[in-house]
Amino acid sequence: MMSKALLVIDLQNDYFPGGAFPLWNTDVVLQNIERAIQKANSLGVPVIHIQHIANSKQGISPFFNAGTPGADILLASLPLHLRLRLLSRNSPTASRRQPLRKR
Numbered sequence: 001m002m003s004k005a006l007l008v009i010d011l012q013n014d015y016f017p018g019g020a021f022p023l024w025n026t027d028v029v030l031q032n033i034e035r036a037i038q039k040a041n042s043l044g045v046p047v048i049h050i051q052h053i054a055n056s057k058q059g060i061s062p063f064f065n066a067g068t069p070g071a072d073i074l075l076a077s078l079p080l081h082l083r084l085r086l087l088s089r090n091s092p093t094a095s096r097r098q099p100l101r102k103r
Contacts, residue, residue: 006040008033009050014070020063030074048085049073055090 011033014020023029040047053071054061064071 005046005048006036007048007050008037010052010064011049011074012051012064012070013072013074014063016074020070046085048087051088053088053090 011030012019015023016026016030037047039045051071051073052064053066054064056066
């Protein structure tokens with residue numbers, strides 16, 4: 001049986017202004033993500049955030065370190081959720097087939 005979900009990957013503070021690794025054009029990206037979350041909510045499609053937490057066994061990372069504000073999901077997106085589901089991963093690459101852990 002196949003079911004649908006919207007996966008929002010690495011919507012974390014470190015990628016936004018004031019974070020440890022701010023990316024370009026994040027205001028437009030955030031607007032697009034918010035629209036996608038609102039559409040998913042209107043269709044009853046679950047929204048799942050995939051949170052990257054740096055693997056501390058590999059040493060300190062420049063960003064996404066556990067327990068830091070930068071690793072947290074961007075709070076601006078949270079009011080959009082009817083039910084928040086959060087999974088975390090330690091690998092920066094989804095192709096590593098690392099299982100996701102429910103948080």
